[in-house]
Amino acid sequence: MTKDVTPNRMGHALRRAWGRVRWRIAAIIVFTGTSTILIVCLAVAALNVVVRRESANVVEKQIQVLVQASRSVAPAILDHAGDCTGSPSNSGGLKPLLVYTDEAFPQAEASLVVESPRGVQSVLPGSTRVFGKHPEWLPDTDFAGLVVDRGQLEIRNVLTRQQGSCTATATFTLPLGSELAKRLSSAASMAVTTVSPRPFRVHSPNQRVFRTIEGNFLPGMTRPAAVVLTVRNWETGAPEDWIAYSVRPSYSSTLEDMARLGSQLANWVWLLAALLFLVVLVNAAGVGMCIRLGSSIATAIDDLSRAAHQIAGGNFAWRTPVRSKDQLGDLSCNFNEMAIALERLKREEAAALRIESELQVARSVQEYLYPRVVPVLRGASVAGQTLAARTVGGDLYDFVDLGRERIGILCADVSGKGIPAALMMANLQAVARAHLREGGDGAGAPAGCFVEKLNQEIAGRFGDNRYATLFWAAYDADTAVLTYVNAGNPSPILIGAGGEIERLNSDGFPIGMFANARYTAKDIRMQPGSRLVIFSDGLTDAQNAAGEDFGDQRLIDCCRTIAPVIDAEGVAGRLMQAVAEWSTGTEQFDDTTVVVVDVAA
Secondary structure, three states: OHHHHHHHHHHHHHHHHOOHHHHHHHHHHHHHHHHHHHHHHHHHHHHHHHHHHHHHHHHHHHHHHHHHHHOOHHHHHHHOOOOOOOOHHHOOOHHHHHHHHHHHOOOOEEEEEEEEOOEEOOOOOOOOOOOOOOOOOOOOOEEEEEEEEOOEEEEEEEEEEEEOOEEEEEEEEEEOOHHHHHHHHHHHOOEEEEEEEEEOOOOOHHHHHHHHHHHOOOOOOOOOEEEEEEEEEOOOOOEEEEEEEEEEOOHHHHHHHHHHOOOOHHHHHHHHHHHHHHHHHHHHHHHHHHHHHHHHHHHHHHHHHHHHHHHHOOOOOOOOOOOOOOHHHHHHHHHHHHHHHHHHHHHHHHHHHHHHHHHHHHHHHHHOOOOOOOOEEOOEEEEEEEEOOOOOOOEEEEEEEOOOOEEEEEEEEEOOOHHHHHHHHHHHHHHHHHHHHOOHHHHOOOHHHHHHHHHHHHOEOOEOOOOEEEEEEEEEOOOOEEEEEEEEOOOOEEEOOOOOEEEOOOOEOOEOOOOOOOOOOEEEEOOOOOEEEEEOHHHHOOEOOOOOEOOHHHHHHHHHHOOOOOOHHHHHHHHHHHHHHHOOOOOOOOOEEEEEEEEOO
16 A cells, blocks of 8 residues: 555655646756757858858959959950061060960960951961850950850950951960869968869759858868859850869868967967856856746745635635745735735625625615505505615605595605615604604694604704605595695696696705794695606606706606506506616616506596
8 A cells, every 4th residue: 555655645746846837947948958059050050151161262262363363464465466567476575475374374375366358367376276266245355254165164365456457366265274273272271173064053043052051061071162163155155153173171271260360379279268168157057047946936836826726715814925025026925915805805795795684684674664555545546666776765655544535645755875865764754654643634734734843853863964855745535635745855747637737846945954944735636537746856867878867858758658547556667667768778876766646537
């Protein structure tokens, strides 16, 4: 059993110590080191290309110098040849010139052809080569450059000059042979050897560059580098690339040339060694910093992972250790601050849930304050609906049985919203019912006196700035007379049987503002088929998504569209639905209450 568990524990410990982040960091280090090695190898290979091609370029430049030097030979021959009347072979100035040419240009040949009305007169003495007719592409006066003539590479200088009635043409040729290779080897300090001339086949100028790099890329290559020259085809005049020589580059000579730039070779060696040691030291320091930084990152991630696991399980008291003062330490501190905030939020949420639960209980209690049973009247129906803006509201409606087919209708809107308004509303209802039980309006006292008593009871009880708008009415079903007092409430709408509109206005103050306020009751007879709509300002002040109020006129138009056969409960439901549809997409900001008295036709 122990043998089976121990490897598992060791493997778990290794996985814990070297997590995925560590492996990734190790992979980054390996990748960086490998990339550095590849870059160094590429740099060595590029240096090899440069050294090998520079060796070939040196030889090419030496040949170009010879081409430029050969430009003066043909003009010199013509200058020392004399005129057409004399014999060019007897010209005394040509012999020293030919001797100098043989010494300066080994294996070179020169010829002079004079064409006159008498024909071709002669060529230079000792010349064994006679050139035929010049090709058509050749310029009429002068040409100097590299040419390939029947597979032979040469430096050729041709000059034609008109002298009176005759034409003199001087031609100088220098073959690219073994003798010239010896002189190039001596001048370039490299082994230049002759090869069988052959074309350097490429299809584009860029391909020549790629072929050159391809042939010189591998470091330590022993194969000589080709010297490629651009020459003219003597027959067609087209430029072609031909391999003229091969050169074997000497790396030691190159390093010696570099050393000659300084004072001593040892100084360069020590400088290179110091630079190499510095590079190694910097790389070692970089690897050490990567390992240390990687360990710090991995440890911080492990700590944060454990903390996140604890917090996900509900342990908001868990704290992450702060191991450094850098950004990782700041991250741990921020995580701890987040945990503290979550712990505080959890406590606040628990408190909010308790408050919400208590508010739900308060709402259930408040619903019992509204009429549970709708009074039944002869020839009329009454109904009411209310909707709180919050869990509990400050709007109140109530129906009170006054005896002898009489009913009291109370609709009030307490200032403010929420729990304070709900408490004041409950107190207002309790005071109103207490006065009604003591005799109040039921004993025949005027409705104005009843409202005055409510005002005196409410004034100052909930503070100086607390008040309530109120509409109190007593309806007598026998006489269809409505006695009412409007204390600051929106004017109810009375719709006649023919659709005529009347507003029940009043100039009374809201109760609770002035303890000595006086209120006067008014009477109105409701005709058969009439309908009274009592409402709080939350109904007309309801806004749509565009910020427009529902308004009195829209409420009146809505009342007119409701069929006369619909009873009071149906009318109240239609009005509340219309306001809800109007306010779709917006938040309700005030309590809404509707009370309807409908007199049968």
